[in-house]
Amino acid sequence: MSYLGILLLIILAVLISFVWTQFVGAPWVPSSTKTVRTMLTMAKVKPGELVYDLGCGDGRIIIMAARHFGALAVGIEIDPLRYLWSQIRIRFLGLSDRVSIKYGNFYKYDLSQADVITCYLLQDTNKKIATKLNRELKPRARVVSNTFTFPTLSLLQKNKELGIFIYKKKNGNRV
Numbered sequence: 180m181s182y183l184g185i186l187l188l189i190i191l192a193v194l195i196s197f198v199w200t201q202f203v204g205a206p207w208v209p210s211s212t213k214t215v216r217t218m219l220t221m222a223k224v225k226p227g228e229l230v231y232d233l234g235c236g237d238g239r240i241i242i243m244a245a246r247h248f249g250a251l252a253v254g255i256e257i258d259p260l261r262y263l264w265s266q267i268r269i270r271f272l273g274l275s276d277r278v279s280i281k282y283g284n285f286y287k288y289d290l291s292q293a294d295v296i297t298c299y300l301l302q303d304t305n306k307k308i309a310t311k312l313n314r315e316l317k318p319r320a321r322v323v324s325n326t327f328t329f330p331t332l333s334l335l336q337k338n339k340e341l342g343i344f345i346y347k348k349k350n351g352n353r354v
């Protein structure tokens with residue numbers, strides 16, 4: 180392949196990751212390791228619980244949920260390159276029996292089996308997905324959001340320093 184071909188591929192990848200994804204939910208910006216650990220700790224993720232990351236990026240949240248918290252984890256990712264990269268990481272780390280990645284739009288997936296939902300999206304996207312979360316989630320399920328809030332869910336806890344918010348659905352039970 181020529182240099183021009185490689186350059187065009189790189190430009191396409193950047194456009195998909197940082198421009199197109201913004202219109203379907205959020206661009207790729209990874210959560211820091213400290214934030215991921217705090218999100219999962221605040222959500223009190225227990226061994227065997229099912230964690231979903233909406234827009235899993237490179238898979239860092241679901242990988243930590245499985246490796247350090249003993250959870251079963253599912254990531255949903257719409258960017259084909261991030262989807263492939265997270266699949267490779269999970270296989271390489273030997274986590275395929277506990278972690279899976281679904282390709283596509285998280286609005287289209289059933290979230291009713293989740294014990295914990297994690298996300299790092301945008302304020303408008305949270306607003307759109309909140310209706311689905313209030314409709315589908317189990318009463319005891321926790322929603323953990325990095326940076327952006329969910330005004331129509333019930334706030335359980337927040338970490339101001341890191342900007343982490345824990346919610347349950349409206350009329351859900353306390354953890």
Ligand SMILES: C[S@@+](CC[C@H](N)C(=O)[O-])C[C@H]1O[C@@H](n2cnc3c(N)ncnc32)[C@H](O)[C@@H]1O
Pocket residue numbers: 196200201203204205206207208209210232233234235236237239240255256257258261283284285286298299300325
């Ligand atoms: C800010 S990044 C967060 C990545 C990861 N959750 C983390 O915290 O490190 C948002 C991710 O959501 C993905 N995304 C955006 N809209 C989406 C949608 N509608 N369905 C599935 N994934 C989406 C993006 O491609 C991106 O990887």
